[in-house]
Amino acid sequence: MADYFTRFSCLLDVGTPDKAARAYEAFLALRNDTYAETEALCCGFDLSIQTDPSGSTLWIHDGDSSDPDAVIHFVLRLAGELDLTGLWGFSYALTCSRPRIEAFGGGAHVIDLGARKLIGATSTQDWLAAALNWDDAHA
Helix, strand or coil: CCCEEEECEEEEECCCHHHHHHHHHHHHHHHCCCCHHHHHHCCCCEEEECCCCCCCEEEEECCCCCCHHHHHHHHHHHHHHHCCCCEEEEEEEEEECCCCCCCCEEEEEEEECCCCEEEEEEEHHHHHHHHHCCCCCCC
16 A cells, blocks of 8 residues: 655744744644634644744644645734735645655645735646646646
8 A cells, every 4th residue: 555645844934033932832722723713724734943043934844644735724824913924935745655646746835925815836747737738838
């Protein structure tokens, strides 16, 4: 039997150590099901505060049950709670423990933090299918 994995690792600078601490508290609350409306996001990723000189950078990465959509929802929530602005994004990889058809790929997402919305996404599998059909080989 094959095991499938979604892998990602990204940084989000929230501006201040205080905001980083608030973001980590929100993550722990989510992990502990404090936010009932977002309980589906629990455990979709891991988060820690980087020990860089600024102390304002969050490291978001795959965990036991990785879910890029959970990252998007969490970051959008943080953008609203912490008044974040600018563009932010991350990429992810889809892998498998054994060779399987269509088991490998990846993608990326871009978020406008100020507008609080996802503004772009791509999937290598979708791009490949479109390119092979001559729909958009340069997308």
